[in-house]
Amino acid sequence: MKIPNKNSEQLADPHYVMLSHDVDATCIAMVQVSNGRLSAAFYGDTGAKCGHSWYYSQRRVNGLNINTKCVWLDADHSGRGFNARALSFHTRDMIPSFDKLELYNREPRYICCSTPRYSHWKHLLPNGEIIFFDPPLKYKNDSLNEEMEGTNENPDDAVDRVQYDKDVWRKQGEPEKYYRRNNRIPSTRLAKRQGSNVDPEHLVLTELPGQTAREICEDPNSVGYDIVSFVDMKYCDLSERKLYDLCNGVITTNCFDANSTSFVGNDARLARDESSVAGGPKKAYTSRDLWK
Incomplete structure (x- = not known):
């Protein structure tokens, strides 16, 4: 599905992406963001590495003979295995440069323990607020391709210093009882679902x-x-x-x-x-x- 730019025809870099889904469970294999100047892609493998519920997919990673996993988004969590209604990511950190990929594979905490960089959220609504890097990170050029952006100057700057609540509906520090009471979603749980199996037939x-x-x-x-x-x-x-x-x-x-x-x-x-x-x-x- 392609979502067009609606920024009054002015070129702007997309900094953060958040997807929040409804009750019909969907498995997301890839989200690509591009404006002709910046191009980045989130793959389901990233979420799977960080504990997001996942399954295999037929989506092939561009230029490689491998298929990415997909990650599930589902609002009512109908089935024991679903653990996220929403996901969010920082687009600049999904640019497929050598240094970024090497860092994430060598030290998964630099992506899995960095809420602004990537996170999956159990209840976050479409108008929910995600966490931003503040101040913004500063980046080096990639060691193999200086025309690409590499890692941020100090990788530890991206790691969470506080524990964020991933069960929020709208924003951090919200009155939990209010949102839980006012955002109940009618469950579409199917009787035939068994554990982590969404369709035993x-x-x-x-x-x-x-x-x-x-x-x-x-x-x-x-x-x-x-x-x-x-x-x-x-x-x-x-x-x-x-x-x-x-x-x-x-x-x-x-x-x-x-x-x-x-x-x-x-x-x-x-x-x-x-x-x-x-x-x-x-x-x-x-x-x-x-x-x-």
């Missing part, structure tokens, strides 16, 4: 590099769908966070058959309405996506 099958069923099962912040990964040849039952092998010529029982999308128990494929004596999942998928 949907299955994702992926061949995309780096997307493993093990990571989905083992990361406590993953939220989405059961997944078959042909990368690590595993199946993750996300409702229970249990990992199984895919059936093959050697593994023929207590495994998941990707062709029939059903669990194979002890010497027999389980009917979709039967429980597994082998402890396997009872599934009835009505839709599926194949990513490749």
Whole structure:
């Protein structure tokens, strides 16, 4: 979705971005901001690194053979795994220069513990107030490309010195009871949601590099769908966070058959309405996506 500039046709640099969503959960893979002079992009991997609820996506990072994660925004938190209605970021800190990326990968606290740089917010309304750098940071040129902006002069200047309340509705220091009482959102919770699984009747099958069923099962912040990964040849039952092998010529029982999308128990494929004596999942998928 493209949002046009409405700044009276005057060129201005976008300094901060805040997205606040409604009750229909959406997974954001990328937010790109550009005015022809400044171009920056927020990727879901950044949020996932900092504890934002996430899932895999099909969005490919520009120029690279990798796919970014997406992060969930949902106002009523219908499902145990959703933890944010809004996210915000400082655009200059999302410029993909070598020094910035090296700093964030080496020391995640320089992005995850810097509320103005990036944050996810549990309740923040569309007219909510985010935290700014005050005074603004000063930046050096990138060591590999002097035409690009590198890190700020003193990286520690960006790290939070106070603990901000990420559960606010409108602004820091608000009367909590007032906002909680006056901003209740009717829940759209679906009965079929199970734990971190937003739709137990949907299955994702992926061949995309780096997307493993093990990571989905083992990361406590993953939220989405059961997944078959042909990368690590595993199946993750996300409702229970249990990992199984895919059936093959050697593994023929207590495994998941990707062709029939059903669990194979002890010497027999389980009917979709039967429980597994082998402890396997009872599934009835009505839709599926194949990513490749």
